[in-house]
Each structure stands twice: as structure tokens, then as C-alpha cells.
Amino acid sequence: MPERYWLETLGCPKNQVDSEKLAGTLVAGGLEPADDPSRADVVVVNTCAFIEAARQESVDTVLALADGAKPGARLVVTGCMAERYGDELARALPEVDLVAPFGTPVLPPPAPSPVAFLGTARRGDPRPGRGAGTVGGAEPAAPVPSFDLLELPRPPTRAPWAYVKVAEGCDRSCGFCAIPSFRGPQRSRTADAVLAEVDGLASGDRPLAEVVLVAQDLASFGLDRSGGGTRPQRGAVRPLVELVRRVADRVPWVRLLYLYPSSLDDELVDAVLATGVPYFDLSLQHVSRPLLHRMRRWGEGDRFLDRIAAVRSAERGAAFRSSFIVGYPGETEEDHDRLLAWLAEARLDWAGFFPFSPEDGTPAAGLDGRVPDELVRERIDECTELQDAITATRRDELIGSTVQVLVDEPGRGRTYREAPEIDGVVELVGAAGGGAVGEVVSAEVVAAEGSDLVAELVPCGVAR
Numbered sequence: 001m002p003e004r005y006w007l008e009t010l011g012c013p014k015n016q017v018d019s020e021k022l023a024g025t026l027v028a029g030g031l032e033p034a035d036d037p038s039r040a041d042v043v044v045v046n047t048c049a050f051i052e053a054a055r056q057e058s059v060d061t062v063l064a065l066a067d068g069a070k071p072g073a074r075l076v077v078t079g080c081m082a083e084r085y086g087d088e089l090a091r092a093l094p095e096v097d098l099v100a101p102f103g104t105p106v107l108p109p110p111a112p113s114p115v116a117f118l119g120t121a122r123r124g125d126p127r128p129g130r131g132a133g134t135v136g137g138a139e140p141a142a143p144v145p146s147f148d149l150l151e152l153p154r155p156p157t158r159a160p161w162a163y164v165k166v167a168e169g170c171d172r173s174c175g176f177c178a179i180p181s182f183r184g185p186q187r188s189r190t191a192d193a194v195l196a197e198v199d200g201l202a203s204g205d206r207p208l209a210e211v212v213l214v215a216q217d218l219a220s221f222g223l224d225r226s227g228g229g230t231r232p233q234r235g236a237v238r239p240l241v242e243l244v245r246r247v248a249d250r251v252p253w254v255r256l257l258y259l260y261p262s263s264l265d266d267e268l269v270d271a272v273l274a275t276g277v278p279y280f281d282l283s284l285q286h287v288s289r290p291l292l293h294r295m296r297r298w299g300e301g302d303r304f305l306d307r308i309a310a311v312r313s314a315e316r317g318a319a320f321r322s323s324f325i326v327g328y329p330g331e332t333e334e335d336h337d338r339l340l341a342w343l344a345e346a347r348l349d350w351a352g353f354f355p356f357s358p359e360d361g362t363p364a365a366g367l368d369g370r371v372p373d374e375l376v377r378e379r380i381d382e383c384t385e386l387q388d389a390i391t392a393t394r395r396d397e398l399i400g401s402t403v404q405v406l407v408d409e410p411g412r413g414r415t416y417r418e419a420p421e422i423d424g425v426v427e428l429v430g431a432a433g434g435g436a437v438g439e440v441v442s443a444e445v446v447a448a449e450g451s452d453l454v455a456e457l458v459p460c461g462v463a464r
């Protein structure tokens with residue numbers, strides 16, 4: 001009987017794509033998925049090391065799965081924590097059979113063995129002319145994992161939507177972010193490789209209805225292949241624009257996550273609007289100019305507001321999401337008040353607020369002006385309370401309107417305003433049975449419940 005595996009994924013959508021690629025390699029290795037972790041012969045945890053809270057969750061998950069594993073099962077830890085803290089993890093977690101950083105095999109030897117840390121074969125920047133230069137401003141040269149999961153095959157998706165990762169690594173140097181130091185500089189896939197993956201994701205009986213493109217710095221997709229930098233060369237079309245157009249030719253809905261704000265130029269806005277999914281996930285982090293300067297990031301609140309207003313004037317129903325760091329070193333009451341005022345004016349559909357976490361090796365870890373934890377919590381509560389009220393109002397405003405809903409599962413779906421697994425959902429009610437999974441149906445919004453909507457199917461042929 002073939003061995004069975006369980007794959008537990010923590011962290012962001014980018015990690016979820018990695019897990020699907022890992023699943024592809026496990027299946028290719030002769031394993032089958034288990035229906036429960038306690039019945040698996042190999043339990044793999046794909047960890048997240050984004051901030052301290054995410055690391056704690058990863059460790060707690062590993063320990064819980066170790067507790068519930070069947071005798072003789074092998075426990076493997078991979079992902080960002082394995083990459084950043086591999087040897088430490090291997091020492092600290094004797095329950096684990098194997099710590100496997102990016103690009104190393106996750107199948108441990110079948111016999112009981114002392115915990116192993118495979119380590120990562122390092123090499124310099126593989127791109128022409130780049131050598132082993134620096135990434136992230138003053139930070140040391142970023143290592144590059146020995147190979148990426150990007151090009152590995154993955155199984156067809158069971159949901160009518162799928163994340164597709166188009167690049168790995170990042171060429172920016174945000175003061176708080178450790179990603180370039182362990183994911184390396186950006187390496188984009190070719191558009192053809194991305195499209196081949198999109199084509200392979202549809203399962204036999206159901207076409208793929210939505211592709212969600214992800215990368216650490218999505219708008220910079222392809223720029224590393226065409227001269228580098230974070231802007232297209234003068235007169236050139238941004239590679240992401242081309243890619244969005246080509247994916248939109250294949251799939252009804254295309255959604256983009258993580259857009260660095262300076263990249264949101266007219267060309268990219270037009271490309272997004274042309275897909276019929278006017279959803280903009282802007283990575284803003286804050287709105288105070290001095291604080292953004294300390295974060296080594298572009299922009300400030302008024303410029304962001306101008307950009308959002310321009311998009312809304314082109315498409316009134318455009319939906320916006322962003323995330324913000326609260327308590328970055330040096331954040332003053334004035335900065336915080338500025339953020340609150342900005343949120344009230346911007347009226348984003350969705351926003352997330354994260355406490356600053358000093359990451360080893362980042363410039364921000366050494367900055368003065370630490371904000372006390374209690375004050376950070378208070379500020380997050382204020383931001384969350386305000387944003388929750390804005391989100392609820394924006395959801396209420398949809399009551400009575402007819403929306404297009406992609407059915408994710410029987411009785412439940414999303415409009416273009418909701419990214420899968422991130423934003424709210426739409427509960428579908430009505431006599432027509434909820435629509436088939438993967439279908440886009442018309443429905444009238446009859447209620448809003450927090451971030452979720454309740455919508456009644458509009459029977460075919462009935463115009464409202």
C-alpha cells in the first residue's frame with residue numbers, strides 16, 4: 001500500500017502555491033494524500049516566518065501535529081522558518097525528523113533517524129551580469145535557494161480558482177522586511193511557463209474560473225529578465241501588463257495581489273480594469289511620509305489618495321485592499337492620527353493591520369524609537385475598529401444591487417470584491433439551487449453580515 005502524506009500550510013498565498021508544488025513532488029514520489037494527519041506516514045509543515053506571531057504559530061502547529069501523529073510517522077518542516085532558522089529548528093525540535101529549506105527534498109528516510117537539517121546549497125545571483133551583488137540596500141548579498149519550487153508541476157486545482165506564483169524573491173529593500181535576505185533577489189518565470197501552469201490547473205470536468213497572480217513584488221514581474229530595476233524601460237510595456245492580458249484570454253477572472261504603490265501606473269490600472277476584476281491590493285504599509293521614509297519605501301498618503309481617486313473615477317465600483325504596519329520605530333501620535341484620518345478618507349473595502357516585528361538582519365531591527373507593545377495594541381485596535389465600520393458600511397451599500405458571483409462551493413461564492421480566503425464571502429440563497437461550482441451567476445444582495453453578503457440568485461431570464 002502506498003505511503004500517505006499530510007501537508008499543513010501556514011502563512012500567505014505564496015506559501016500555498018509552494019505547498020501545491022510540494023504535493024506534486026510527493027505524489028510523483030509515489031505517495032497519496034491522507035484524509036487526516038493522524039493517518040499520514042509523512043507529515044509536512046510548510047511554515048511561515050513573516051513575524052514573531054507567525055513563527056510561534058508555525059512552532060505550535062509542528063508540536064500539535066507531532067502529538068497527533070501515528071507511531072512511526074515522519075515529521076518534516078519546510079518553508080520560510082526552515083530556510084531562516086534551519087539548524088536552530090533542528091536542534092530545538094527533536095520531534096522533527098527533517099528540516100528541509102527551500103528546494104531540498106521533503107521526503108525523509110523511512111527508518112527512524114536523528115533529526116536532520118539538510119541546509120541549503122547557496123549560490124550567487126544567477127542572472128546575467130548580476131554576480132553576487134547586494135540586495136536590500138546596505139544588507140549583505142542575498143543568497144539564493146539552490147532551486148525554486150516555481151517550475152515544479154502541481155496537480156489540477158480542486159477549487160474553481162487558483163493562486164499562481166509568477167516570481168520568487170524581491171529586489172526592493174523595505175527596512176522591515178527580511179524576505180530578500182532569505183528568498184533572494186527576484187527571479188521571474190517566463191510568461192509561457194506561467195501560462196502553461198494556468199492551462200494545467202483546470203481539472204477535467206471543470207474549467208478554471210479565476211487565477212490569482214502572486215509574487216513578493218508582483219508589479220515587478222519580468223523586469224529582472226529585461227534589464228532589472230523595478231520600473232520598465234522607457235517605452236516598454238510592463239511585463240505584468242502583458243501577462244495579465246494573456247491570462248485574461250484564458251480565464252474569466254484574473255486577480256492581482258501585492259502591488260507596490262509606485263507601480264500602479266495608468267497602463268497597469270487599465271490592464272486590471274480591462275479584466276473585469278477591478279480589485280486593487282495595494283501594499284501601502286503606512287501613509288506618513290517621514291515614517292515611509294524610515295521604512296525605505298516610496299510615497300505618502302496624499303499620493304495614495306490621488307491614485308485611488310483616479311482609479312475610482314475610471315471605475316466607480318473598484319475595490320481596494322491594503323495592509324499597514326503599526327508601531328514601526330519612530331511612529332508618533334501624529335503619524336498614527338494621520339493613518340486614522342487617511343483610512344476615514346480613503347474608505348478602503350478591506351485593510352489589515354500588523355504590529356511591527358523586528359526581524360533579524362533588517363535595518364528596522366536596529367532603529368531607535370521603539371513603540372511600547374501596549375501602545376501598538378491600542379493603535380491597532382483603533383485602526384481595526386475604524387476600518388471594520390468602514391468595511392461594514394461599504395458592504396451595506398451593496399444591498400439591493402445585482403452582483404456577479406463566482407460559485408466556489410455549493411451555496412457560497414465571491415464577487416470581484418472578495419479575494420479568495422482573504423476577504424468576505426457571499427452566501428447564496430434562493431430557489432435556483434445556488435448555481436454550479438465554477439459558474440458565475442447573477443444575484444441580488446439582500447443583506448450584509450459583517451464582511452459577508454447574503455445574495456439571492458436571479459433566475460435565468462429574469463431581469464431586475
Ligand code: SF4
Nearest residue numbers: 170172174177179216
Ligand atoms: S516589496 Fe515586499 S517583499 Fe519586497 S522588500 Fe518590500 S515588503 Fe519585502
